[in-house]
Structure formats: C-alpha cells, structure tokens
Amino acid sequence: MNKLAVTIGNLTLKNPILTASGTFGYGNEYAPYFDVSALGGLISKTITLNPRAGNAFPRIAETPSGMLNSIGLANVGIDAFISEKMPYLRSLDTVNIVNVAGFTIDEYTEVVQRLEDVDGIDGYEVNISCPNVKEGGVAFGSNPNITAKITANLRTITTRCLIMKLTPNVTRISDIARAAADAGADSVSLINTLVGMAIDVRTRRPKLATITGGLSGPAIKPVAIARVYEVAQAISLPIIGIGGIMNADDVLEFMMAGATAVQVGTANFIDPDVCMTIINDLHSYCEREAIQSVGAVIGSMIM
Amino acid sequence: MKKTIPTDSSIHTGEVLFNKEVAPGICRMRIFHDEIARTSLPGQFINIRVSNNMEPFWRRPFSIHATHADEHWFDILYRVIGIGTQKLAFVKSGEIINFVGPLGNHFIADPAITKTSLLVGGGLGIAPMVILAHYLIQRNIHPIVFYGVRSQSELCSLPDLQALTSDIYIATEDGSVGQTGYITESVDAFLRQQTQYNELNIYACGPNPMLDRLGQIAELYHVPCQVSLETLMGCGIGACLGCGMKTRNSEKPYVYVCKEGPVFQAGEIDFSE
Structure with missing residues (x-):
C-alpha cells in the first residue's frame, strides 16, 4: 500500500503534494527538472474565458522570506488551454486539477461548463480569492453568500472534485469555508496570498505597478497554519493547506494543523525540483517514524 | 527569431x-x-x-x-x-x-548573411559579448566591439576582448578614455562611414535607453539588431510571469524575458516605459 496516498473528495492522490496555481505554469515549464508525474496532483495556472495579458510591470517584488506578486491572472484563455496545454497535462500520470476564475458569477459556470467536455481533468480549483484583479477575485471570496452561490452553481454542473480556494483577507475565513462546504464543495484550499505592499524608499515609488499585491512565501506560513487550523475546527471536509511550504517539515506542520494535502507554491521558483525533494523526504519520514499511512498525521497536533 | x-x-x-x-x-x-x-x-x-x-x-x-x-x-x-x-x-x-x-534563448548568428557584427556593450552589458565574440569567430564572422562605460575604471575583460578582435571602440561618459559620450554615438558614427550595410548586424546588451537608441540607429541603416534584456526575475524558468517587457505588438503586449528572451529583435520591444 502507498503510505503517502490521501483522499480529497472522489480523488486519490498518490501523495499529498500538489502545486499551487500560478507557480507551476501549465506543468511543462518544470519538466526539465523532475518527473512531474510524481506529484500528488498538478494545479495549473488560473484559466479564464478570455486570454489575459495580465497587469502592468513591475509585477513582482522580493520581500523578507517571500515575495509580492500582482500578475493579474495572465493566462492563455480557455480555448488555447484546451488545445495547447491540455495534451501535455493529459499525458501525465498524475491528478490534473484546473484552476478557474471568472469576472462574474456566471462566468465561473461558463468556464467549468467548457471544461466538462474535456478529457483528462480530474477536478477544479475555483479561484475566488485573487487579490490582483478589479472584478471578481477576492470580492467574491470574501462574501459567504457569493461563495455559496458560485459553489452551488458549479456543483449542479459537475461531479468532478470541486475545491474552493479561499482568501485570508477576510474577517473570519471559517465562515467562508462553511458556506462553501454547505453549498456542496468537496474541499477548500487555503490560503491564497495576503494583501501586501512595498515601497522603494530611494525612488518613493511602489515596488508593484498596481501598488498592492499578494504576499507569498515562508513569510506567510504561520498565518496559513493558523487559518488551516481554524477551518479544520469548523468543517469536516478535507482541507488543502497552502502558504510558504519549502520542505517536508512544513508539509507535516500543515497536516498536523488539519490539512489532508498541501500545495507547494513560491518554493518552485527557488528550487524547481523542490516538490520531488519533499515527496522523497515524506517517504523517508514515514519509514523513519514507522507510519503506515501519512493520513495518520492529519490533525495530529498534540494539545 | x-x-x-x-x-x-x-x-x-x-x-x-x-x-x-x-x-x-x-x-x-x-x-x-x-x-x-x-x-x-x-x-x-x-x-x-x-x-x-x-x-x-x-x-x-x-x-x-x-x-x-x-x-x-x-x-x-x-x-x-x-x-x-x-x-x-x-x-x-x-x-x-x-x-x-x-x-533562456541566445543570440543568433547566420554566417551566410552576416560577415561583420557590431557587439555593443554598455557597462555590465559587456558580459555576454566575450562568449559571443568567440562564437562569431568560430563561424567566420568578424566581431567589432563597441564598449561604453561611465569612466575608464569600469572597463572589464578588455584582455579577453583584445584576444578575440583588434577592432574595439571605447566610449566613456567622462572622457577618461576613448570617445567622450555614449557608445551609441560611436556606433552611429561607424555606420555613417560604411557604404555597404547588408552584411552587417548588431548585438547589444546594456541599459534600456541605450538599447532603445541603438534600435533607432539600426533601423535608420536597415541593419538587424538583437538586444539582450535585463529585468527583475522571480523564477528564471517561465513560471512566475514577473519578468515582462512591453512589446510593439498589440496582439502580444508583453514578452517574458527569462524564457522568450533574454534576446529579442530590437524592433519587437517598446522601450518607452
């Protein structure tokens, strides 16, 4: 039996390591660095109905133990995604989760409807938490009613695994998680980036063209752990933890706080083979600790 | 390209x-x-x-x-x-x-077309010019180096360049060595004196204003010009989408320097921002 296997809705992941949307392109960018099929699952760059060029530059800024980004959901659009990106993703021996976004409530339905006819997709992660777009994004994900509405709409059109990606830029994330759970989501993933900002003190200009952006990297890990713990107390769905994971210990920390699986994001930029290293280290951990299933780690924090 | x-x-x-x-x-x-x-x-x-x-x-x-x-x-x-x-x-x-x-991609050389190349480096933009000059010589293309710095003390790797070509033009902003002023004006002066342009091309690396000006000069003389760009990079492998440059093509408003570049045709890039 595979000790690292975990279950999210109707999906069995061969290990709990997923890639965070927006940090792993459409997968092929990382093919030179490790066998991408070794992943528990691959979550691709957010797809919208129409192609998007993205925000003005500069879009990224380095910060202590992390970075700010304001990419603005730059993506090839759904048609090019299906024709140009899906053949590679389909060829992989891993779970394919497509991250989707819309700028109206109906647009989410429209995007998922288009993808329903496409083979090789195992689930959807619904981005209701992007801090870098004017319409939709975090405005939807910070409202429990809209979150419930989008979730319920998608639930009626798909039996594929439905994961709602939540923002930490809210008063109480567990309220949003509960709304998603009650409306039929299979899982929630958290946290998306925290709104942040940096100024170049020499030029007095903001380091991002959009002034504010999303903070990611190890700097946000303690915030993410706290939010995962909070949501794990509130709902019974499997949780996918995200935020600053750099190594296997970070993964175990998220799982002990209540996550069933995790996403590795910004770390992919630093070490393009970091997911492989983490998966190997998780194997070693289970051997060393004589753990039969990594699932035993979930929510195992000792109080 | x-x-x-x-x-x-x-x-x-x-x-x-x-x-x-x-x-x-x-x-x-x-x-x-x-x-x-x-x-x-x-x-x-x-x-x-x-x-x-x-x-x-x-x-x-x-x-x-x-x-x-x-x-x-x-x-x-x-x-x-x-x-x-x-x-x-x-x-x-x-x-x-x-x-x-x-x-990243790389400078392209076609010995069937090009006989002489102008290698223009501004400041640290000289960095790719040593490996490039070596590469061109192996392909029977004659390199002429144009090297611009603020002051003589900043000149680097001159012995490397001198070992590869005797044609080296230097410009300094403070006039401490070579021509006084920007290296782009030395390139302009050189091109003005030529009678044939169809076997020439330009490779350049340096600050964006230099590359912008050089692109204009190249266009004036109808000489192909490849530029290597420098930007902030988050990942270097085409994943973070942080290293864009504006293009002159409204169909594709940005190019990503790490993966689609760092080398582009000068005419592709909009340096106005």
Missing part, C-alpha cells in the same frame, strides 16, 4: 575557481562545470542560489560571460549592487555554488 531553448536546463552545482574584483565594485566569478562550459550559447544565463537561507529569497540571474570547454569552466561578471550580489561577492574559491541553467 528562434525561441526554442537549445539545451534543457537543469539544477547544477559547481565549484568556484575564483571570485575576484576586476574593477571597483565589479566581480568576475569562475565556476568549474563541464556541461555549461560545453553547451551554453551566447546570451544565455544561469540563475544562482546565492544563499541557503532566505536572504535573498530569489535566485539571481547572471549572463554567461565566457566559457572554456577544454578547461571545463565558465565565468560570470557582476556588479555588487544589492543584497544578492553582496553575498555573492563573499563566496570564496573552493566553495560550491548551486545554479539553474543554461537558461
């Missing part, structure tokens, strides 16, 4: 053979690595993990400056400017450095 990556990049480690200041605030580092020495092409870069802790967080990209296949080494040239290069400057001979590469 060809956009493919000629050699798949990988994560490597290599021993530092030396790391020394070659001009005030400018260092040259030599890294022992057979594969990069043999396979990297002019214009490509490596992305160095400067520190194992989180400061700096990102890797730092450096153009490949020179290679020696038989001696299995390659060099980078860098200005000590921020936290990344400050830490890099402390790396000692014998230490092992972690880097990803070779990354």
Whole structure:
C-alpha cells in the first residue's frame, strides 16, 4: 500500500503534494527538472474565458522570506488551454486539477461548463480569492453568500472534485469555508496570498505597478497554519493547506494543523525540483517514524 | 527569431575557481562545470542560489560571460549592487555554488548573411559579448566591439576582448578614455562611414535607453539588431510571469524575458516605459 496516498473528495492522490496555481505554469515549464508525474496532483495556472495579458510591470517584488506578486491572472484563455496545454497535462500520470476564475458569477459556470467536455481533468480549483484583479477575485471570496452561490452553481454542473480556494483577507475565513462546504464543495484550499505592499524608499515609488499585491512565501506560513487550523475546527471536509511550504517539515506542520494535502507554491521558483525533494523526504519520514499511512498525521497536533 | 531553448536546463552545482574584483565594485566569478562550459550559447544565463537561507529569497540571474570547454569552466561578471550580489561577492574559491541553467534563448548568428557584427556593450552589458565574440569567430564572422562605460575604471575583460578582435571602440561618459559620450554615438558614427550595410548586424546588451537608441540607429541603416534584456526575475524558468517587457505588438503586449528572451529583435520591444 502507498503510505503517502490521501483522499480529497472522489480523488486519490498518490501523495499529498500538489502545486499551487500560478507557480507551476501549465506543468511543462518544470519538466526539465523532475518527473512531474510524481506529484500528488498538478494545479495549473488560473484559466479564464478570455486570454489575459495580465497587469502592468513591475509585477513582482522580493520581500523578507517571500515575495509580492500582482500578475493579474495572465493566462492563455480557455480555448488555447484546451488545445495547447491540455495534451501535455493529459499525458501525465498524475491528478490534473484546473484552476478557474471568472469576472462574474456566471462566468465561473461558463468556464467549468467548457471544461466538462474535456478529457483528462480530474477536478477544479475555483479561484475566488485573487487579490490582483478589479472584478471578481477576492470580492467574491470574501462574501459567504457569493461563495455559496458560485459553489452551488458549479456543483449542479459537475461531479468532478470541486475545491474552493479561499482568501485570508477576510474577517473570519471559517465562515467562508462553511458556506462553501454547505453549498456542496468537496474541499477548500487555503490560503491564497495576503494583501501586501512595498515601497522603494530611494525612488518613493511602489515596488508593484498596481501598488498592492499578494504576499507569498515562508513569510506567510504561520498565518496559513493558523487559518488551516481554524477551518479544520469548523468543517469536516478535507482541507488543502497552502502558504510558504519549502520542505517536508512544513508539509507535516500543515497536516498536523488539519490539512489532508498541501500545495507547494513560491518554493518552485527557488528550487524547481523542490516538490520531488519533499515527496522523497515524506517517504523517508514515514519509514523513519514507522507510519503506515501519512493520513495518520492529519490533525495530529498534540494539545 | 528562434525561441526554442537549445539545451534543457537543469539544477547544477559547481565549484568556484575564483571570485575576484576586476574593477571597483565589479566581480568576475569562475565556476568549474563541464556541461555549461560545453553547451551554453551566447546570451544565455544561469540563475544562482546565492544563499541557503532566505536572504535573498530569489535566485539571481547572471549572463554567461565566457566559457572554456577544454578547461571545463565558465565565468560570470557582476556588479555588487544589492543584497544578492553582496553575498555573492563573499563566496570564496573552493566553495560550491548551486545554479539553474543554461537558461533562456541566445543570440543568433547566420554566417551566410552576416560577415561583420557590431557587439555593443554598455557597462555590465559587456558580459555576454566575450562568449559571443568567440562564437562569431568560430563561424567566420568578424566581431567589432563597441564598449561604453561611465569612466575608464569600469572597463572589464578588455584582455579577453583584445584576444578575440583588434577592432574595439571605447566610449566613456567622462572622457577618461576613448570617445567622450555614449557608445551609441560611436556606433552611429561607424555606420555613417560604411557604404555597404547588408552584411552587417548588431548585438547589444546594456541599459534600456541605450538599447532603445541603438534600435533607432539600426533601423535608420536597415541593419538587424538583437538586444539582450535585463529585468527583475522571480523564477528564471517561465513560471512566475514577473519578468515582462512591453512589446510593439498589440496582439502580444508583453514578452517574458527569462524564457522568450533574454534576446529579442530590437524592433519587437517598446522601450518607452
């Protein structure tokens, strides 16, 4: 039996390591660095109905133990995604989760409807938490009613695994998680980036063209752990933890706080083979600790 | 322009053979690595993990400056400017450095068309010109180097260039050596004196205003001009979408320097911003 296997809705992941949307392109960018099929699952760059060029530059800024980004959901659009990106993703021996976004409530339905006819997709992660777009994004994900509405709409059109990606830029994330759970989501993933900002003190200009952006990297890990713990107390769905994971210990920390699986994001930029290293280290951990299933780690924090 | 990556990049480690200041605030580092020495092409870069802790967080990209296949080494040239290069400057001979590469596309040379190339480097933009001059000579293309700096003390790697070509034009902003002024004006003056342009081309690397001006000059004389761009990079492998430059093509408003570049035709890029 595979000790690292975990279950999210109707999906069995061969290990709990997923890639965070927006940090792993459409997968092929990382093919030179490790066998991408070794992943528990691959979550691709957010797809919208129409192609998007993205925000003005500069879009990224380095910060202590992390970075700010304001990419603005730059993506090839759904048609090019299906024709140009899906053949590679389909060829992989891993779970394919497509991250989707819309700028109206109906647009989410429209995007998922288009993808329903496409083979090789195992689930959807619904981005209701992007801090870098004017319409939709975090405005939807910070409202429990809209979150419930989008979730319920998608639930009626798909039996594929439905994961709602939540923002930490809210008063109480567990309220949003509960709304998603009650409306039929299979899982929630958290946290998306925290709104942040940096100024170049020499030029007095903001380091991002959009002034504010999303903070990611190890700097946000303690915030993410706290939010995962909070949501794990509130709902019974499997949780996918995200935020600053750099190594296997970070993964175990998220799982002990209540996550069933995790996403590795910004770390992919630093070490393009970091997911492989983490998966190997998780194997070693289970051997060393004589753990039969990594699932035993979930929510195992000792109080 | 060809956009493919000629050699798949990988994560490597290599021993530092030396790391020394070659001009005030400018260092040259030599890294022992057979594969990069043999396979990297002019214009490509490596992305160095400067520190194992989180400061700096990102890797730092450096153009490949020179290679020696038989001696299995390659060099980078860098200005000590921020936290990344400050830490890099402390790396000692014998230490092992972690880097990803070779990354990016490369300068294209076609000996069937081009007989003479103008290699224009502004400041640290001289970095890819040594490996490029070597590459061109192997293809029977004559390199003429145009090297612009603020002041004589900033000149680097002149012996490397002199070993490859006797045609080297220098311009300094303060007039301490060579022509006084910008190197772009030396290129303009050179081109003005020519009678034939169809066997010439330009390769350039340097500050964006220099590349912008050079693109205009190249257009004036109908000489092809490839430019290597420098931007902030988050990942270096085409994933973070942070390293864009504006283009003149409304269908594709941005290009990503790390993967689609760093080398572009000068006419593709909108330097106005």
